[in-house]
Amino acid sequence: MDFDLPDEHRMIRNTVRDVCREEIEPVAQEIEDQHRFPAEVFEQLADLDVMGVPIAEEYGGLGGDTLMYALVAEELGRVSGSIGLSYVAHTSLASKPIELFGTEEQKRRWLRPLAAGEHLGAWALTEPGSGSDASNMETTADRDGDEWVLNGTKQFITNASEAGSILVKAVTDPDAGTDGISTFIVDPREDDGFEVTTVWEKMGLNASPTCEIAFDDVRLPEDRLLGEPGDGWEQTKKTLDGGRISIAALSTGLAQGAYERARAYSKEREQFGKQICEFDAIRNKIVDMHRKTERARLLTYRAATRYDEGRPVTEESALAKLDASEAAREVAEDAVQVLGGYGYTTDFAPQRFYRDAKLMEIGEGTSEIQHLVIGRELGL
Structure with missing residues (x-):
C-alpha cells in the first residue's frame, strides 16, 4: 500500500x-x-x-x-x-x-x-545483570568536587565501538531508587578509563557492532550530566517511547524486504508445470505475509503521527513495536519456507532477514515487556 x-x-x-x-x-x-x-x-x-x-x-x-x-x-x-x-x-x-x-x-x-x-552515537542502559529489569543497575557515578567519577559495565550496546559519544545511565543516589539514576555524556575517544571489552558475535546483525563496555574511574566534568541529577529514568522512559517506534519501523522494513523476495520468487519458480504462487499453500502464505506487513506499517505510522502531534504514545509505540517485531520474524520465516532449500542459503536474502528479525523481539524491551507496558496502559 x-x-x-x-x-x-x-x-x-x-x-x-x-x-x-x-x-x-x-x-x-x-x-x-x-x-x-x-x-x-x-x-x-x-x-x-x-x-x-x-x-x-x-x-x-x-x-x-x-x-x-x-x-x-x-x-x-x-x-x-x-x-x-x-x-x-x-x-x-x-x-x-x-x-x-x-x-x-x-x-x-x-x-x-x-x-x-x-x-x-550510542546509548548505554543494559548491564550484564539487568535486562528487562533495566532500572536495577550497578553502574555508579560519584561526585568528586566539580567532577563525576563513573564506574561499571554496560552490555549489548549498539555502535559503542564506532561511537563519538555515548549516553550512559548511572546511579548517582543509591537510596533514591529510580529517582537516583542520571544520564552522562561519555566521549569514548578522549575519556580515560573507558574500554570496549567485547564486540559480540551474534546470530544476525553482525555488520552492526554490539558491545560490552567498561568504565574504570572515568572522570567527567559537570557539563557531561544530561539534565539534572535523578532525571535519568524519566528520560529513559521518554526515550523508549520514541525508540520503540524506531524498532517498529525497522521491523516493518525487514518484513517488507522478506515479503518482496518471497513474492518475486513465487512468481519465478515453477513446479509441476506452473508457478508456485498458483498453489493455494504458497499463495495463502504470501497473502498472510502481505497482511502482517501492512498491519505493522499502519500501527507504526499511527504511533509516529501521534508522537509528532505531541500526544502520549506509550501504548501506541508498544503496540507497534510488539506487532511489527513479531511480524518481521514470522514473515521472514515464511519467506525462507517459500524459497525452500534456496531460502536456507546465504545466496538468498530471506535467511538474513530471519536471523536479523529475531532481535527485534528482544531489543528496546522484549515482547513480554511490551505486553506488560500495554497492560498497564489498559489499567490491567
Whole structure:
C-alpha cells in the first residue's frame, strides 16, 4: 500500500530507497559475512543529510518529524537490518535525548556532529545483570568536587565501538531508587578509563557492532550530566517511547524486504508445470505475509503521527513495536519456507532477514515487556 504521504516525506523516502537499492543491497550479505561495520554507507547517509532526520536544523539535523524518520528506518531495514539497527540506535537513542534534555551548549557540542553524521552515537542502559529489569543497575557515578567519577559495565550496546559519544545511565543516589539514576555524556575517544571489552558475535546483525563496555574511574566534568541529577529514568522512559517506534519501523522494513523476495520468487519458480504462487499453500502464505506487513506499517505510522502531534504514545509505540517485531520474524520465516532449500542459503536474502528479525523481539524491551507496558496502559 502506498500511503498518502506529504510530498517532502515521499521525496526523502524515494531518495533513500534508491540509495538502498543501488548502494546497500548489493553489499548487504557481504558485510554480514565479513562482520564489518560499513562506515562508507554511513558517510553516504550523511551526504544525504538523513543522519539527523528528526533533529532541528539549528543543531545540524534535517528538521523532519518522526514519521519521516520512520520512513528512512523502514527503507534501510528493507535491505539491511544491520545498517538499519545502527541507524536507529544513533538517531532515537543517542541523538534525540540530547535535543530533548540537553543544554544549548551540549546541543552545540554533542548533538550537532551526531545530526550531521560526523560520527555515530550510542546509548548505554543494559548491564550484564539487568535486562528487562533495566532500572536495577550497578553502574555508579560519584561526585568528586566539580567532577563525576563513573564506574561499571554496560552490555549489548549498539555502535559503542564506532561511537563519538555515548549516553550512559548511572546511579548517582543509591537510596533514591529510580529517582537516583542520571544520564552522562561519555566521549569514548578522549575519556580515560573507558574500554570496549567485547564486540559480540551474534546470530544476525553482525555488520552492526554490539558491545560490552567498561568504565574504570572515568572522570567527567559537570557539563557531561544530561539534565539534572535523578532525571535519568524519566528520560529513559521518554526515550523508549520514541525508540520503540524506531524498532517498529525497522521491523516493518525487514518484513517488507522478506515479503518482496518471497513474492518475486513465487512468481519465478515453477513446479509441476506452473508457478508456485498458483498453489493455494504458497499463495495463502504470501497473502498472510502481505497482511502482517501492512498491519505493522499502519500501527507504526499511527504511533509516529501521534508522537509528532505531541500526544502520549506509550501504548501506541508498544503496540507497534510488539506487532511489527513479531511480524518481521514470522514473515521472514515464511519467506525462507517459500524459497525452500534456496531460502536456507546465504545466496538468498530471506535467511538474513530471519536471523536479523529475531532481535527485534528482544531489543528496546522484549515482547513480554511490551505486553506488560500495554497492560498497564489498559489499567490491567
